[in-house]
Amino acid sequence: MNLGADLQIGSVRLDGNLILAPLAGYTNLPFRLVIREVGGVGLCVTDLVNARSLVERNPKALQLIASRPEDRPLSVQLFGSVPEEMVEAAKFVEQQGAALIDINMGCPVRKVCKVGGGSAMMTETARTAALVAGMVNAVRVPVTCKMRLGWDDDNLTAPELARALAEAGAAAIMVHGRTRAQGFDGTVNLPGIRAVVEAVGGLVPVIGNGDVTTPQAAKTMLAETGCAGIAVGRGAFYDPWFFARTRAYLATGTLPPEATFAERVRVLTRHLDYMVEVFGEAHGCRLFRKVAPWYARRFGPCSFFNKRVVRLNNRAEFDTILAEYVAWRAPFLEADGVTLQPKYAPAPLGENFSRAPLGSDVGENPAAANRTAIPVPSGPQEWW
Ligand SMILES: Cc1cc2nc3c(=O)[nH]c(=O)nc-3n(C[C@H](O)[C@H](O)[C@H](O)COP(=O)(O)O)c2cc1C
Numbered sequence: 001m002n003l004g005a006d007l008q009i010g011s012v013r014l015d016g017n018l019i020l021a022p023l024a025g026y027t028n029l030p031f032r033l034v035i036r037e038v039g040g041v042g043l044c045v046t047d048l049v050n051a052r053s054l055v056e057r058n059p060k061a062l063q064l065i066a067s068r069p070e071d072r073p074l075s076v077q078l079f080g081s082v083p084e085e086m087v088e089a090a091k092f093v094e095q096q097g098a099a100l101i102d103i104n105m106g107c108p109v110r111k112v113c114k115v116g117g118g119s120a121m122m123t124e125t126a127r128t129a130a131l132v133a134g135m136v137n138a139v140r141v142p143v144t145c146k147m148r149l150g151w152d153d154d155n156l157t158a159p160e161l162a163r164a165l166a167e168a169g170a171a172a173i174m175v176h177g178r179t180r181a182q183g184f185d186g187t188v189n190l191p192g193i194r195a196v197v198e199a200v201g202g203l204v205p206v207i208g209n210g211d212v213t214t215p216q217a218a219k220t221m222l223a224e225t226g227c228a229g230i231a232v233g234r235g236a237f238y239d240p241w242f243f244a245r246t247r248a249y250l251a252t253g254t255l256p257p258e259a260t261f262a263e264r265v266r267v268l269t270r271h272l273d274y275m276v277e278v279f280g281e282a283h284g285c286r287l288f289r290k291v292a293p294w295y296a297r298r299f300g301p302c303s304f305f306n307k308r309v310v311r312l313n314n315r316a317e318f319d320t321i322l323a324e325y326v327a328w329r330a331p332f333l334e335a336d337g338v339t340l341q342p343k344y345a346p347a348p349l350g351e352n353f354s355r356a357p358l359g360s361d362v363g364e365n366p367a368a369a370n371r372t373a374i375p376v377p378s379g380p381q382e383w384w
């Protein structure tokens with residue numbers, strides 16, 4: 001069985017079956033461009049966008065869906081509770097070039113749930129199916145739905161809901177294998193995802209999501225749940241090479257080496273350049289402050305770098321920080337000037353996540369450098 005076979009979502013055929021999951025505040029155009037350049041990804045999803053804001057052409061919402069020809073295929077994730085607004089927003093993003101439209105079914109904010117949106121969608125099957133059917137009928141592009149396993153362990157509604165949405169015309173179901181009550185605690189529930197796959201019964205592809213940070217974990221999720229594809233959020237942010245390595249691993253069974261320090265620095269710099277290009281120098285540099293420490297987690301000793309980069313103000317300053325950091329890092333290397341001494345090298349990428357604050361594992365402390373856990377990035381996580 002080819003676990004990495006191309007994924008067909010309605011009329012759209014993806015190259016492979018690996019998807020960048022939405023991470024609000026992170027999966028912006030610069031990050032998507034970087035991920036696509038590194039390779040291996042079949043589809044990227046935008047941050048969630050409020051349907052009403054799009055209908056009102058709110059500039060912030062328009063920026064969230066800003067794209068380029070290189071940023072294809074792109075799925076725009078909509079969030080909203082009013083069917084007419086969701087339909088209108090769907091038509092608009094289709095016009096703007098979205099290849100797919102995804103519906104967020106995770107938001108628990110009271111005023112949204114009260115009128116049947118967000119997480120309430122997971123508890124009101126008929127109403128949700130009607131909303132999905134309305135959107136499916138209004139656009140030509142495939143409409144997909146992203147959900148959790150259910151509200152809590154006593155209400156694992158995803159299998160029944162997923163089936164109903166597939167019957168209503170959803171072209172794929174993306175499911176994060178945790179309940180809403182679970183937040184990001186515990187580990188992802190593979191039998192829970194499998195139950196969704198079985199309920200949907202091959203009607204449309206089910207895409208598994210949650211805790212996949214390594215090619216091996218991707219393979220395990222595909223094999224144990226029977227899902228047709230995988231969506232990865234935090235793992236890709238931690239290691240933008242995730243998709244390329246996983247694609248190769250699924251195809252050949254051989255694990256490609258991790259990206260080198262030089263390659264990480266090259267791509268990190270590219271990421272900054274895109275940030276500056278898309279958001280302007282001042283704002284781009286500010287946004288980059290929360291991005292760079294993620295790359296640095298694989299640099300080995302990195303406290304010198306992190307302390308400076310989180311105060312970055314302009315593009316030129318980055319080159320200075322980088323040059324000084326490379327000199328600072330040199331004593332941690334072997335005589336070859338390239339390889340980190342074993343006691344300073346980060347442990348191989350692990351499969352588990354923790355809530356350790358970002359940047360807390362500054363690297364010249366070998367014990368800390370060897371921690372492989374990936375934190376939940378800061379952001380409004382209560383929304384999914
Ligand atoms: C900071 C952050 C932002 C997120 N933003 C969104 C979002 O906008 N829409 C959504 O459906 N899920 C969102 N999620 C959930 C992820 O898409 C994904 O379901 C979850 O992180 C589990 O996958 P992972 O372990 O690969 O990260 C977000 C998660 C985090 C940590």
